[in-house]
Amino acid sequence: MGIYTQIFLTFAKIGSFTIGGGFAMVQMMEKEVVEKKHWLDHDEFMDTLVVAQSTPGLFAIDMASHIGLKLKGVKGGIVGALATALPSIVAILLIAIFFQTFKENVYVEKVFMGVRPCVVALILAPCFGMAKKAKLNKFNWWIPIVTALLIYAFGISPIWCILAAGIGGFIWGKVVDS
Amino acid sequence: MIFLELFYVFSKIGIFNFGGGYAMLSLIQDEVVNKHHWMTINEFTDIVAISQSTPGPIGINCATYTGYTAVVHAGYPTWAAVLGAVLASLSVIWLPFILMVTISKYLIKHHDSKTVTSIFGALRPVIVGLIAAAALMLMSKENFGSPSESPFVFVLSIIIFLMAFVGTRLYKVHPIIMILMCGLAGLLIY
Numbered sequence: 072m073g074i075y076t077q078i079f080l081t082f083a084k085i086g087s088f089t090i091g092g093g094f095a096m097v098q099m100m101e102k103e104v105v106e107k108k109h110w111l112d113h114d115e116f117m118d119t120l121v122v123a124q125s126t127p128g129l130f131a132i133d134m135a136s137h138i139g140l141k142l143k144g145v146k147g148g149i150v151g152a153l154a155t156a157l158p159s160i161v162a163i164l165l166i167a168i169f170f171q172t173f174k175e176n177v178y179v180e181k182v183f184m185g186v187r188p189c190v191v192a193l194i195l196a197p198c199f200g201m202a203k204k205a206k207l208n209k210f211n212w213w214i215p216i217v218t219a220l221l222i223y224a225f226g227i228s229p230i231w232c233i234l235a236a237g238i239g240g241f242i243w244g245k246v247v248d249s
Numbered sequence: 250m251i252f253l254e255l256f257y258v259f260s261k262i263g264i265f266n267f268g269g270g271y272a273m274l275s276l277i278q279d280e281v282v283n284k285h286h287w288m289t290i291n292e293f294t295d296i297v298a299i300s301q302s303t304p305g306p307i308g309i310n311c312a313t314y315t316g317y318t319a320v321v322h323a324g325y326p327t328w329a330a331v332l333g334a335v336l337a338s339l340s341v342i343w344l345p346f347i348l349m350v351t352i353s354k355y356l357i358k359h360h361d362s363k364t365v366t367s368i369f370g371a372l373r374p375v376i377v378g379l380i381a382a383a384a385l386m387l388m389s390k391e392n393f394g395s396p397s398e399s400p401f402v403f404v405l406s407i408i409i410f411l412m413a414f415v416g417t418r419l420y421k422v423h424p425i426i427m428i429l430m431c432g433l434a435g436l437l438i439y
Binding site for chain 1: 261263264265266267268269270271272273274275276279283284291294295297298299300301302303304305306308309310313314317318321327330331334335338339341342344345346348349350352353356357360363364365366367368369370371372373374375376377378379380381382383384385386387388392393402406407409410411413414417418424425427428430431432433434435436438439
């Protein structure tokens with residue numbers, strides 16, 4: 072089997088069998104790429120984590136691009152990224168086309184009336200876990216609160232908040248450095 | 250032109266997404282619901298629920314589905330919507346990919362430099378705020394019912410919300426199990 076086919080199949084498999092998003096994929100990726108295929112050693116895999124965390128974009132796609140990139144350059148990266156996204160795109164398209172005809176159904180609406188408050192809870196719950204990982208302390212505890220208020224109450228685009236934080240952090244780093 | 254708009258909006262979402270899928274929800278919602286009115290907040294919430302229960306990255310799932318829905322609502326046929334869905338998903342990917350090709354070596358070498366550390370030190374708390382904002386915006390009359398017009402739905406929604414929150418946060422119930430249980434509850438109660 073050619074290396075591109077192998078890259079494609081490996082990442083398509085990872086994309087098809089992990090539910091719950093990016094971080095759930097890391098474990099499976101490590102198993103496939105490091106333990107099974109021996110494409111990367113453990114240190115190189117950690118490099119991949121660093122790159123995925125410090126570049127914008129979706130975590131799993133960033134990981135796949137970087138691993139593909141390491142194996143076969145830009146072409147390998149493209150194959151890795153597309154293979155990770157493809158199962159999602161196909162699955163969602165099937166659901167979207169199917170669901171379009173069911174949406175007006177009274178029972179479907181009942182189900183979603185129960186699901187909607189649950190979705191809000193599911194988004195809010197990891198927020199508290201992330202607060203720990205973000206190393207909130209007495210100096211920066213106000214940042215998430217102000218950010219949430221700016222977006223929610225004042226309708227400021229999240230993009231401006233991200234830009235402000237990036238620039239603020241950069242300046243802060245320069246000031247601390249000197 | 251809906252396709253150009255989709256390309257522009259989702260490219261922007263891709264390049265400004267630093268916090269993973271959940272942070273991306275806040276970006277998608279702001280553009281797709283608040284700014285472009287491509288769908289209602291109810292539809293967006295349903296899409297999030299489906300994205301969470303389908304394999305693959307939540308961000309891609311959500312981009313595919315919102316791309317599809319936006320084109321359908323603009324009055325185009327199904328095949329055009331399929332095109333829009335693929336376009337939205339690929340738009341999310343391409344800019345970060347180019348960035349990665351150009352700077353991945355630099356990042357590996359300098360990821361513990363003071364500048365990179367301080368930028369991410371500031372970004373992480375903001376991302377927590379972003380996700381909180383996404384949750385706050387979904388706590389709407391459309392999703393929870395209104396206390397004056399539909400007090401029964403409102404109270405039940407609050408109960409479902411609290412149970413789902415405690416279940417995932419304290420008892421680590423898997424999100425899909427939670428969504429299925431709440432869906433079943435909705436079907437039985439309403």
